[in-house]
Each structure stands twice: as C-alpha cells, then as structure tokens.
Amino acid sequence: AGAEVLQALTFYASEDKLATVGLKGKTDEINRAAVLIARSVANDKDVLVAGNLSLTWMYDPKEPKSADHVRKLFDRQLEVQMDVGIDFVIGETFSWVGEALLAVESIKKAGLPAMVTMCYEEKPESYEGYSVAECARRLEDAGADIVGINCLRNPENTLPLIKEMRQAVKCFVGCQPTAYRTPKGSPDFTSLPEFPLGLDPLQLSRAEMAHYATEARDLGVNFIGSCCGSIATHVREMARALGKLPAEERAWKSKTGKPMSAYEYYGHE
Numbered sequence: 313a314g315a316e317v318l319q320a321l322t323f324y325a326s327e328d329k330l331a332t333v334g335l336k337g338k339t340d341e342i343n344r345a346a347v348l349i350a351r352s353v354a355n356d357k358d359v360l361v362a363g364n365l366s367l368t369w370m371y372d373p374k375e376p377k378s379a380d381h382v383r384k385l386f387d388r389q390l391e392v393q394m395d396v397g398i399d400f401v402i403g404e405t406f407s408w409v410g411e412a413l414l415a416v417e418s419i420k421k422a423g424l425p426a427m428v429t430m431c432y433e434e435k436p437e438s439y440e441g442y443s444v445a446e447c448a449r450r451l452e453d454a455g456a457d458i459v460g461i462n463c464l465r466n467p468e469n470t471l472p473l474i475k476e477m478r479q480a481v482k483c484f485v486g487c488q489p490t491a492y493r494t495p496k497g498s499p500d501f502t503s504l505p506e507f508p509l510g511l512d513p514l515q516l517s518r519a520e521m522a523h524y525a526t527e528a529r530d531l532g533v534n535f536i537g538s539c540c541g542s543i544a545t546h547v548r549e550m551a552r553a554l555g556k557l558p559a560e561e562r563a564w565k566s567k568t569g570k571p572m573s574a575y576e577y578y579g580h581e
Contacts, residue, residue: 313544314551318350319402322364326385340392347396363398371411386418400425404462407431409438409447416454427458427486433500436473444473445480452481460486463539467524469499478532486535487528491516491542521546522553
C-alpha cells in the first residue's frame, strides 16, 4: 500500500499487560514473532522495521518504584526486538510524559533512534498537566529523534496540536491520528459510546485520510502515519497523495461502445 515503515505489532506486549489476557510468560515469544513477521515482509519490500513500545498501565508518578519497573518492562521488550533486528523504535500512546521519557531513556540506552509520541484525551495536555508544546520540548531535550502525537484523536483534532509541536521543537515531528469521526467536544474516540465494537460507521474515508496526509506535510510533519481505524486503503491513498505511489490507474472503459458497468452507466469519474 506504500508504507515505508512497518511497525512491529508489539503494542501492549509488555509482561504485566500480557498477563491480563492469560499470556503471562509469553513476552519474549510474542515480541520475537512480531518483529520476525515485519522483518520478513520488509526484506522483500526494502522498507524499515520499527520496534514498538507502548504505555504499560504500570507507571505511577506517586510511586517511585514504578519507574524502575517500567524501565525493566521496556528493556526486556527491546532486548528481544533488537535480537531479531529492528531499525528504530516507536514508543507511543503515552498520556504521562514521565512514562514517555522512560521510553526515550530505554531506546537511547539501546543505541537506536527514538520516535516517541503522546496521546491526548479531552484536554490537550499530559496527565501531569503539561501543554503539548512542553511535552514535545521535554522529549526532545531527553534525546528523542522524532516527537509527535498518535491515537485517540482524528486528523481534525490532531493537526492543530501537531502545529504547536512543530513550532516548539527543532527535531523531527511525527503524526499518527486515528481514522474515526468524532463529534465536537469529544475528540477522544475511546470515550464514545460506540467504542470499541460499534466504531465501523465512524470510519473516515480514504479521501479524508489522503487530505490529512497533505495537510500534515504542509505543516512540516516528517513522519506521516495513522493509528486505530486506519487500514490499507487509507495508507494507499495517503501514499498516493504524498507522491509515494503512482496516481490512480486510468478510468475503466469497455470496448463495446456502450456502457458495460454502473461506473460507465452513471458517468462516474
């Protein structure tokens, strides 16, 4: 579909989180398999493979020992992922900038480029109360190579915040919004009554995602991607809009001289 980075499916693949769904003790196996699958495709397509860390639900700034615990969770995942072979690491969906900083620390300690993204619920601020710009500056100061925003918000509710980040930092900026339509005043798709199993009617069109991609480019975003709700057809249209893939094929016409499809019958273009 035109993706230039394949992100290993290791989101929520930390020990404590896996244990909540009966997969305790499977951390190494799952992280290894996820990277191997991504790597097997990437080798054929000549694209990058990103390892992945995510929020652990174990970080608590009021509990000093939680930071050390989260470090161990991240380090264990990275050890396995690096053993298989990753090009850089995406740490994502952090509401606590403190936990995001721990991800930067672990990734840089491992000697890999770090992309770390925050997510914002109803208010555009971290759980500590830091603004979008301040979160970006703290991540950049900690050594993140790419800072940005992912998940929860769709393009319409993400791009204004991305603009703040772009103006706040000198490093690269990444944007990975969701592909769901949310009502005004409720930018977080996970807060909707349709979450999680009734979201299908809220999915954005491929054209809307393509438009987002060009808007992000024009804002100076360096890493343009997508998150929950985004599928291959979205990625394909985004890639076409950014010139990463050829334009759509020619309009189909039958050779009979008369319409031979609804496409021709109604004069669609």
